[in-house]
Amino acid sequence: MCYNYTIMKRIVLIILSLFLIFFNLEANSAQGLMEKEIITVAKDGFTIKSTFVYPKIKNQKEFPTVVLLHSLGYNSQWWGDLQDNLLAKGYAVLAIDLRGHGKSIYNARLSKTSWKSMKNSAYAKYPDDILSVINSVKEENTKRVFFDNWAIVGADIGASAGVIAADKYPVRPKTIVMISPVVRTKSLYIPVNIAHLDNVDFLAISGTDDTDSKEAAKYLSKFAQAQFLEFTSESKTTGMLMLKNDTGLSKMISEWVSEYLN
Template sequence: MAERITYVTNDGVTIVGNWVTSPTTIGAAILLHQYPSTRQSWSDVQRILATRGIASVAIDLRGHGESIKGPDGIQLDYQVFKDEEHASSIHDVRGAYEWIQARGIERDRIVAVGASIGANLALNFLSEEPHMPAAAAISPGEEYHGVNTFENAEYISPHQSVWIVSSADDEKSYVASEQLDKMIVSEQKIFERIKEAGHGMDVFTKNPKLMEQMADWLRDRILNFT
């Protein structure tokens, strides 16, 4: 059963999330949805992660879903965001990371998972946070709404792990994923090349076993991170 949680980012945005625990928690995941989805898109993934001992918080990125309260009560709406406002969603990720730590889970047991723009945010946050063991990126791109991965890929450390999945029919993401695979120097790196599976969370709809493969990979990265 998901618990509705809230926290305030360091730039004053109230973020709403769904927190799902595991009976035997080994770590936690931050789940970042694609544009223009919401946190509910991760419900199946949260269930599968919990069976691997991974708690998770799926958040509504600023301006999406219930995360519409900005500083001084300003209403936020992603539909009118400029690129810099989308890019500021990295503060939402940082807030989730700190919220999980406040629940007693150590920072080197927290991973990030994202789809589309959420994938870009997950990779960028990994590049900023050397204690994070891994990130999984579903249909990442070079740039979505001002969130650029190529500028940050070189800052992902060799000891951090990256799992990328992209479908060949999603040309923009596939080409970018090929390039990211070359740019990232991780010692534990997987690029799942699939076909005719679309973009973002559609790849799980077309390939349900990928969810379990990703969950297993994340579990191993959390357990083996040094």
């Protein structure tokens, strides 16, 4: 009896989940947006989940794309107004839950894995995870080319992983925005990668009291081959919390990105 109850409970949850996905797609469709959940299996079998959203514009076959990579301990739901601002400018947005975060918590054995228990060797896989997701998006959208004209916005470890991924990807992003940048985090060390990214302009954003990020930005700027602008937010917090506490920051970032994507 308990066994049947468990099965029925799972069926109900699955039906509810499908309904919510359908409802979300319908709502976005009404607003002129197409939203897709991207499920990517990494090389080691870890499941990475992302949300890919782009405007529904008649006869437009490609969109400039912005990849959003969150802070350590957060997830892709924390971007707030930034995603809306980017979509309003006509860009596609790929928001990735990095492994161990958000919906990206199942390893090859289908066991839950949290970032809190991950070793540096797992964090080292972040850049390749990002590239795998990008390739998944391209494969599922063969009629559109989303990554010939693209940018990255990342916060702390997300920024570092994005820099390394950009160095590995054949088409350079037009710009990279780093919120609370770090020189080394976990096993991700980025100065050399920044040096490789010629013709890529950087925007490094630090909180008012975040001396570590300010010092990191100053050091990283020495390796940049193009423009490297340092900006101090009014917020006294770090990472994703700056977007919440500095209400003008999302608009500022979207305006910066719009100078590069066309």
